[in-house]
Amino acid sequence: MVDLTRKFDVLVIGGGNAALCAAISARRAGASVLVLEGAPKFYRGGNTRHTRNMRCAHDAATDILTGPYTEQEFWEDLLRVTGGQTDEELARFMIRESKDILNWIVEQGVRWQPSLGGTLSLGRTNSFFLGGGRAMLNALYLTAEQLGVEIIYDAEVLDLEIDDGMFLSADLRRTDGRVNVTASTLVAAAGGFEANIDWLKQYWGEAADNFLIRGTPYNRGSILRMLLGKGVQEVGDPTQCHAVAIDARAPKFDGGIITRLDCVVFGVVVNTQAARFYDEGEDIWPKRYAIWGRLVAAQPDQIAYIIFDSTVLNSFMPSLFPPIAAGSIAELASKFDLDPAALEKTIGDFNAAVRPGTFDHTVLDDCRTEGLTPPKTHWARRIETPPYYAYPVRPGITFTYLGTRVNRQARMLMKDGNAAVNMFAAGEIMAGNVLGKGYAAGIGMTIGSVFGRIAGREAAQHARN
Amino acid sequence: MHGTRILEEADRLMTVCNSCRYCEGLCAVFPAMEMRRSFSDGDLNYLANLCHSCGACYTDCQFSPPHEFNVNVPKTLAIARADSYAAYTWPRVFSGVFARNGLVVSIVLALSVAAFIFGFAAFNDRQVLFGVHTGPGSFYKLMPHNAMAALFGAAFLYAIVALAMGVRAFWRDIGEPIGTLAGPNSLWQAMKDAGQLRYLDGGGVGCVNEDERPNDRRKIYHHFTFYGFILCFASTTVATLYHYLIAREAPYPWWDLPVVLGTLGGIGLLIGPAGLLAERWKRDPDLVDQTRTGMDVAFIVMLFLTSLTGMALLLWRDTAAMGPLLALHLGVVFSLFITMPYGKFVHGIYRYVALVRYARERQMMGHGT
Numbered sequence A: 001m002v003d004l005t006r007k008f009d010v011l012v013i014g015g016g017n018a019a020l021c022a023a024i025s026a027r028r029a030g031a032s033v034l035v036l037e038g039a040p041k042f043y044r045g046g047n048t049r050h051t052r053n054m055r056c057a058h059d060a061a062t063d064i065l066t067g068p069y070t071e072q073e074f075w076e077d078l079l080r081v082t083g084g085q086t087d088e089e090l091a092r093f094m095i096r097e098s099k100d101i102l103n104w105i106v107e108q109g110v111r112w113q114p115s116l117g118g119t120l121s122l123g124r125t126n127s128f129f130l131g132g133g134r135a136m137l138n139a140l141y142l143t144a145e146q147l148g149v150e151i152i153y154d155a156e157v158l159d160l161e162i163d164d165g166m167f168l169s170a171d172l173r174r175t176d177g178r179v180n181v182t183a184s185t186l187v188a189a190a191g192g193f194e195a196n197i198d199w200l201k202q203y204w205g206e207a208a209d210n211f212l213i214r215g216t217p218y219n220r221g222s223i224l225r226m227l228l229g230k231g232v233q234e235v236g237d238p239t240q241c242h243a244v245a246i247d248a249r250a251p252k253f254d255g256g257i258i259t260r261l262d263c264v265v266f267g268v269v270v271n272t273q274a275a276r277f278y279d280e281g282e283d284i285w286p287k288r289y290a291i292w293g294r295l296v297a298a299q300p301d302q303i304a305y306i307i308f309d310s311t312v313l314n315s316f317m318p319s320l321f322p323p324i325a326a327g328s329i330a331e332l333a334s335k336f337d338l339d340p341a342a343l344e345k346t347i348g349d350f351n352a353a354v355r356p357g358t359f360d361h362t363v364l365d366d367c368r369t370e371g372l373t374p375p376k377t378h379w380a381r382r383i384e385t386p387p388y389y390a391y392p393v394r395p396g397i398t399f400t401y402l403g404t405r406v407n408r409q410a411r412m413l414m415k416d417g418n419a420a421v422n423m424f425a426a427g428e429i430m431a432g433n434v435l436g437k438g439y440a441a442g443i444g445m446t447i448g449s450v451f452g453r454i455a456g457r458e459a460a461q462h463a464r465n
Numbered sequence B: 001m002h003g004t005r006i007l008e009e010a011d012r013l014m015t016v017c018n019s020c021r022y023c024e025g026l027c028a029v030f031p032a033m034e035m036r037r038s039f040s041d042g043d044l045n046y047l048a049n050l051c052h053s054c055g056a057c058y059t060d061c062q063f064s065p066p067h068e069f070n071v072n073v074p075k076t077l078a079i080a081r082a083d084s085y086a087a088y089t090w091p092r093v094f095s096g097v098f099a100r101n102g103l104v105v106s107i108v109l110a111l112s113v114a115a116f117i118f119g120f121a122a123f124n125d126r127q128v129l130f131g132v133h134t135g136p137g138s139f140y141k142l143m144p145h146n147a148m149a150a151l152f153g154a155a156f157l158y159a160i161v162a163l164a165m166g167v168r169a170f171w172r173d174i175g176e177p178i179g180t181l182a183g184p185n186s187l188w189q190a191m192k193d194a195g196q197l198r199y200l201d202g203g204g205v206g207c208v209n210e211d212e213r214p215n216d217r218r219k220i221y222h223h224f225t226f227y228g229f230i231l232c233f234a235s236t237t238v239a240t241l242y243h244y245l246i247a248r249e250a251p252y253p254w255w256d257l258p259v260v261l262g263t264l265g266g267i268g269l270l271i272g273p274a275g276l277l278a279e280r281w282k283r284d285p286d287l288v289d290q291t292r293t294g295m296d297v298a299f300i301v302m303l304f305l306t307s308l309t310g311m312a313l314l315l316w317r318d319t320a321a322m323g324p325l326l327a328l329h330l331g332v333v334f335s336l337f338i339t340m341p342y343g344k345f346v347h348g349i350y351r352y353v354a355l356v357r358y359a360r361e362r363q364m365m366g367h368g369t
Helices: A017-028 A046-050 A071-082 A088-107 A133-147 A197-210 A222-229 A289-297 A329-335 A340-353 A427-433 A443-464 B005-020 B029-034 B041-050 B056-060 B073-087 B092-123 B145-173 B178-182 B184-195 B217-245 B257-282 B290-315 B322-342 B346-364
Strands: A008-013 A033-036 A053-055 A126-129 A150-152 A157-163 A166-174 A177-188 A241-247 A268-270 A304-309 A324-326 A388-400 A411-413 A419-425
Touching: A008 A017, A008 A166, A008 A443, A017 A033, A017 A133, A017 A177, A017 A427, A017 A443, A033 A177, A046 A133, A046 A443, A053 A088, A053 A443, A071 A088, A088 A443, A126 A133, A133 A150, A133 B056, A157 A177, A157 A222, A166 A419, A177 A222, A177 A443, A197 A388, A241 A289, A268 A340, A289 A388, A324 A329, A329 A340, A329 A388, A388 A427, A419 A427, A419 A443, A427 A443, B005 B029, B005 B041, B005 B073, B029 B041, B029 B346, B041 B073, B041 B145, B041 B346, B056 B073, B073 B092, B073 B145, B073 B290, B073 B346, B092 B290, B092 B322, B145 B322, B145 B346, B178 B184, B178 B346, B184 B346, B217 B257, B217 B290, B257 B290, B290 B322, B322 B346
Parallel strands: A008 A033, A008 A177, A033 A150, A177 A419
Antiparallel strands: A053 A126, A157 A166, A166 A177, A241 A388, A268 A304, A304 A388, A324 A388, A411 A419
16 A cells, blocks of 8 residues: 655656656656556556557667658658647757657667558658557556556546645545645646547537547546646647547547548548548548548538448458448448438549549559549549448547646746746646647657656656755 | 357457557567458467467557457467367367366376286286386386387377377368478478477567566476477487387486486476466466366376476386386376377467468568568
8 A cells, every 4th residue: 555644756647658757757866756547457558558659759770660760850740740830949859859768768668669560651750669558558667666656546636736836735536535645746647638528518519429539538637627727827729639530330438549440542531411521632641640530520410431442442451340331332321321312423423533543552643533622632543343331430539739838847837937836747738739730640659758757857856856 | 150159259359459450569470460351260270379378468458358349369369279179189089088188187197007007017926016126127127118119109109190180180270281381491480489489478578477567487487398398208219219229228327318318308397387387377367268277287287297207217216116106107108198189288289380380471471580
């Protein structure tokens, strides 16, 4: 049993990548550390459980990375996906720090492997965790335990006592009521609020009922809400999140990677009116992978259907549920309550607009439509070889961007612009500082590890002084 | 769709895993899976026998129970694997033996030991059985060498034939051409992979056993067991060659090759099985096919007893205990041979040939090693 009557140097709230990096780095700097993970042990680690890689800058190829990925290139990628909605100073700082994380995280027991089958396009930029995100977490927890970090699971924090930018204590729910935990510093690494449907509804309305949450059901944003309610400065657009189109048959929470569909570019996407609504061939996977969640969220009933034919069935990564098959377009439509005539017309119009070209899904090829609105600008091929297939898709929310503003020390900033005395934040709870919108594969883990490590170090130093 | 419910479950899991692939760096099973989009019974039996049951994929899996996707690859493949042993059994009438292996082993053991003692008594009078015999040929005062060689040769030959027929059934089931087993590159690669237990290490950090902390204990104990077994086998082979080629008769002095090999192997076969049993005892029940505990344990115990009786014979061969100890040792060895095709021993054979196929598939896919 952890002695909760003592005062810890560093209290870490959360249990994912950012929290553990903070806990380990604080402990290594000599601080006593208590980690409060809200989930039970099996579900520990929040969305980190579902991750698989991290994007770090590096100047030369490594054992597992095929070539250099410079700070400048990383920055340009970030600038492009966010459309400039990022804090340049903080982002460049994070990118610089990410270089060292490649080694530091290995010293904490995490193991790398080359990019997984089906993800070769990330082979140069992203380092993959051997065994995936839960393997990474297991390694971090093992290291933290060996270093003497105290960890409590099922540890729901009910309230934070904060006075004028100074953290004093946290109230922890116990079976017999609540217990007050004191610490010299706080590291908030408790994730976003994507699993809190009611909170999502504040920004999305009833549409949020049709969202699927790809990760942990424990990210309800309670810590974030407490902090914002006690004077911490907010950052990020509350409607912004990393959302992809995932199989509509996925469970409401925690379906993870296996419900994602990589096949948009191989077919067309229609809504409940059996109408197309966006250029499926706009850009290459995975660059445009992340836009489809928001696109589907904007459609009626937040559902859409990816339609393709038998010629491309094995062209993309398999997923958990098989596609729905039918011998004709009309039959396929009837399986989803779509108007058969409308879908036949949409597919017919599309097929008629397809121009001849040389198909190559690895580049922006010359297979495109002409005279069609919206167009399909690449990889457009006729859908004409039965059986026909469809995947129903819904928005799958991965993580949210609304967070607490921080500085380079990962120290929270208060609404008055002053830095908090002893409060730090890392991970998804402050991702919005760097990621105003959009997404680049593996960047969530970069944010978590870089700012987690810094937050732990800074908190330990503050506690010692 | 599939022949059994466990293969249905294995198919479901491989569909989940093929959509995820986070575990592809952990062992051979997942890369082999990725070469396929759908899975026949034979494919699943191949994957089941390729799995070394290191448990890493279970501990690393975000979808393992209590998650609703309920992904437990080690346990599912362990059950499918044991089912496949029974399905490939030759002759077919013995396929039920796997299920009762723990019991069968003890009965066969007891019967054969009894038969030996009875046989000795019939061949020789009691005085010979409990007398003190020393010097070359003293073992054969109890049982003539040719009788011993014929009996064990026959048992060994039978085991070889039964195992070969099992491999033939496995090879047909997975739909692999016979030519693969003649490819030197694949054979050699598989020998290296098996010899170092390359896939019993969770992708580099070791097996998981009782909790999420990986370690190398099972691998090390397996090495003790396997190489101990090989050394003992080498000892017997050298002794046979001595006997027939240079007419040098057992028992041999302590410094002679058969005794040195046998002693080293015997030590391995004491430490290894004891360690494996201890690890088996601690192992997270979620990772094992609990209905087959008898089969697993019986084989480990038999190996241990083989060594224990052999070492006892070595220590007390110059005393009146030699007769009964020799009878006991030969009884255990005989029982080990005769039950080999119907127990846990076959895991090594099927896993090896599964590794041969994997090596060939990798070569065909243009991968290195």
